[in-house]
Amino acid sequence: MSNFDTKELRQVFSQFPTGVTVITTRTADGEPIGVTASSFNTVSISPTLILWSIDKGAHSLEAFKSCEYFAVNILSDKQIPISNRFAGRGQDKFGGIDYTNGLGDAPLIPEALTQLQCKNWNVYEGGDHLIMVGEVVDYNVTPNARPLVFSQGSYSQASPHYDVSNTQQVEALRQHEFLEDHILYLLRVSYNQLSQVFYDRLNEAAGVSPEVWRIYACLADGNPLELDTLGGFVMQPTRALSDALNSMGAHVQCDGDTAKLTEAGVQVACKLLAVEKQYKKELADRVGADQYDEMKETLRQLYSREKL
CATH class of the missing domain: 2.30.110.10 (Electron Transport, Fmn-binding Protein; Chain A)
Known part of the structure; x- marks a missing residue:
């Protein structure tokens, strides 16, 4: 066995x-x-x-x-x-x-x-x-x-897969400017490319998965957070959240229905937030700070309206 x-x-x-x-x-x-x-x-x-x-x-x-x-x-x-x-x-x-x-x-x-x-x-x-x-x-x-x-321990969404380099159908659609003008397609492609670079850096910095990184980010201020609320923020069901918290060992303290980072956990969170801050700066430099801030505000508006 x-x-x-x-x-x-x-x-x-x-x-x-x-x-x-x-x-x-x-x-x-x-x-x-x-x-x-x-x-x-x-x-x-x-x-x-x-x-x-x-x-x-x-x-x-x-x-x-x-x-x-x-x-x-x-x-x-x-x-x-x-x-x-x-x-x-x-x-x-x-x-x-x-x-x-x-x-x-x-x-x-x-x-x-x-x-x-x-x-x-x-x-x-x-x-x-x-x-x-x-x-x-x-x-x-x-x-x-x-x-x-x-x-991989969290909720996801299914979407069609587009192999842009090899799929003739997609190339035909691109010729008609359909995908290049489709907001959901642009968001998904951007997310796939940008998130992979960011998650690789998080793994190199502290050996954490995207799911655990979200927990560190939510608890980085050192204050306790209810598990139900934390699960909603990081999009993880009860068992997956429990496993992720357990994998953090002495970096997190669970007390009944709440969780908080220990002093060592806050130090790791600060290290990860520094990685995140540097990556945001690189993205802002690519498109310009003003355009970067406008893009974030536009996404916030889209998200708020979708939630309504």
Whole structure:
């Protein structure tokens, strides 16, 4: 048996991007329950089978083992709060959610990218998890929505990949000035190029990942921050945030529902912020300080309006 470090292994597994789902059903007493899961996958077209896995220590284990039906709610990229809610414990997960009931009264999450209603087909052993196989008997799809993605310890978004140098179709579009005039394309290409340089420098300076860098930046003032708030800032669900905090060792102190940097952690944060400050200066020098500030203000306005 391999003696792997559990936290490190989770980071290894997180290199494979997955969608994010909320699996729902009812207990024998009729109580609605749901859990966030990224282990969903398809199995067969005929019969129409899917699978997902549940921790043997999960509070909802018995309900899912014995239920007749469950629903797989594949989340859209606008449903990070839903994912975080069902990943946690100790709260009314369905409170304020205007859900409907599917087969077996399994709750269907509104505005989910896809809702798969499944009959409990079989349960298999899978180490410290049980593998739940369901037969899809009905489904709904929300048009014009995009999937929520989980990759490398944080939430991501899916977008079409453009190989500008080799794809003839993209070259044709460029000739028609479509992509070069498309704001989302320009933002994505700029982000991909600029962020890679920046993240490489952070790794060289302190050996940190982009996810851990965001935590240092949010806690750099030395003041405590609630974990729910911190998770929202760094776009990480509960377990991934916990693993990231644990990887920071003596640089962070967690006290109940809050986290703060230790003195050593603040020193590392200051070092990383110096790297960030230098990189911002280089970007400003490339386009001019005034144009750089105008660009930031324009992006803030776009972001604020999008949030509304």
